[in-house]
Amino acid sequence: MVPERLQDFKLxxxxxxxxxxSKSDGxxxxxxxxTVVLASVNGPLDIKTTSQNIEKATLEVLFCSKEGKPSVADRFKENVIRNTCETAILGCLYPRTGITLTxxxxxxxxxxxxxxxxxACLALINSGVGMRHVVAAVSCAVNEVGDLVLEPTQQEAESARALLYFVFDSRDKNLVTGFTEGTFSEDTYEEALVRCRLASDFVFQFYRDVVKKYSNVI
Amino acid sequence: MKVSIGDVVLPGDYFDEISTDNAKSRVVIGPGLRKEEDHVYITKAGVLKKKNPHTYWIDSYQKRVDIGGSTTAALSYLSFEGATKKNRPEVQVGDIIYAKLVIASKDMEPELVCIDSFGHKGRLGVLTDGFVFKCSINLIRKILSPQCPLLESLKNEWPFELAAGMNGRIWIKANSMKETIALGNAVLGAEFMSQEEIKKMSNNISATLAGHVY
Known part of the structure; x- marks a missing residue:
């Protein structure tokens, strides 16, 4: 990794x-x-037998939008977050239980x-649930000219030709989740992936700083 | 990322010092660590600690204890001192019990007892009166640690009873309501304080309490 290049990535x-x-586990x-988001984790808890899994914990994700009206887009977000977090959590440590993420x-x-x-990842860290690795999400937009913009603003995202979302794990920076909107070339995808992977280091460093700040006072 | 003792660690980090240690000695891997094929991986965020000779664990913040069960625990009628099938102990639903775990396995229902292996109750059993509140596990560990000055300084000020359970619940009992509230606030307030601050706070509280009582 070249330091000068890292400077270019402004998140x-x-x-x-x-x-x-105060009341939730994490x-x-x-x-x-x-953009501000609040996440809460409860669990591992006892859940009803029909949704129990004898091999691992069942993760339930609830996404509440600001308007309060549940929509299809929210269900989609829930799915993305659930799939992402399921890989991060060591579910096999808590069989037949449920973890709720709101x-x-x-x-x-x-x-x-x-x-x-x-x-969601920070809330899971705070709850003390056993985790395989932490995850960092970075998004990227392809603007009208065809340039890549990391972490686009609302206006940039609306006018963008394509939006690419990536989630990486902290072990080997492998891709955990990736999905896209719009049209783009294969090379653009490859470059966006490389850039976002580099930028994910910032997020991981941020997690470490947060945990460091809190570990001093315990 | 590779880490070493004393570092702030995140899930997914690994550390190698264990494998380079003398292979003959017994190594204990505590909470927050997990062995996978090649390395020992970290599963909780916190500070990596080591106790000689070969005990490793993660000091992390959490509110729920992992006793291997999210379900209810079993408490047998026969697990009290002097209890027989005919002579049942007086325990009602809703009572507060100071007990210890005999079984804490991931796949079985946890079981509680109120006697030690000699059949004596010691201090275990039903706790009458008093007040129970919840707190984080770190606070329990903190006030139970011999270095913590909180209980040392408070116990000289006014009489009280306190039972701190590793399930994140503290039971307190004092002579008056005022003393109970003061004690509860002192314990909860100590969560993020250093030892000097705790000493200062205990003095403050006892001074205020003395002012109200007399």
Missing amino acids: KPLKCELNFL SAILSQGD IQELENYGGLLTCAVNC
């Missing part, structure tokens, strides 16, 4: 508070730029989904 400023909610509030959108100025995934 939105990240701010986080852990243990934001919670985090995260702001990425002006995510509340507070402000949306673009990059809501990446913020939600990162916030």
